[in-house]
Amino acid sequence: MKESRIVDLFDEAKIIYPEKEVNAKETTWYEHPAFKGVFLKDLIRGKDTGGQFSCHIVMIEKGCEVGNHSHDVQWEFNEAIDGKGVFILGDKEIRFNAGYSFVTPPGVEHTVIAEGKDLYILAKFVPAL
Numbered sequence: 001m002k003e004s005r006i007v008d009l010f011d012e013a014k015i016i017y018p019e020k021e022v023n024a025k026e027t028t029w030y031e032h033p034a035f036k037g038v039f040l041k042d043l044i045r046g047k048d049t050g051g052q053f054s055c056h057i058v059m060i061e062k063g064c065e066v067g068n069h070s071h072d073v074q075w076e077f078n079e080a081i082d083g084k085g086v087f088i089l090g091d092k093e094i095r096f097n098a099g100y101s102f103v104t105p106p107g108v109e110h111t112v113i114a115e116g117k118d119l120y121i122l123a124k125f126v127p128a129l
Helices: 006-011
Strands: 014-016 021-023 038-044 054-060 065-069 075-089 092-097 101-104 110-126
Touching: 006 054, 006 075, 054 065, 054 075
Parallel strands: none
Antiparallel strands: 014 021, 038 054, 054 110, 065 110, 075 092, 075 101, 075 110
């Protein structure tokens, strides 16, 4: 029997809204437009929530990073679901592994670096990206 990873559960999940259901398995991965080796899968899109909320699986290849950036209006909540890395939040540098979560207020610069193997993060934004 194949061992299931938690990232596979999200990658193949069903997202249930009051008026519809979305199969994450049918949603495609795409490369981040600004960061090499970073891929995204939109689980909940801003257009589906009136711009109030979005949720994405982020895959950062080993040795790659989501470079230093900030969001003007979004709060961001990142949950590491597989792998390990370094999270730079403002002037703090935090080494982490699966199970860690990070809250990033609007305007705070942050960076995520994958170490050892590919890193998977569940990223949630309020309001939506």
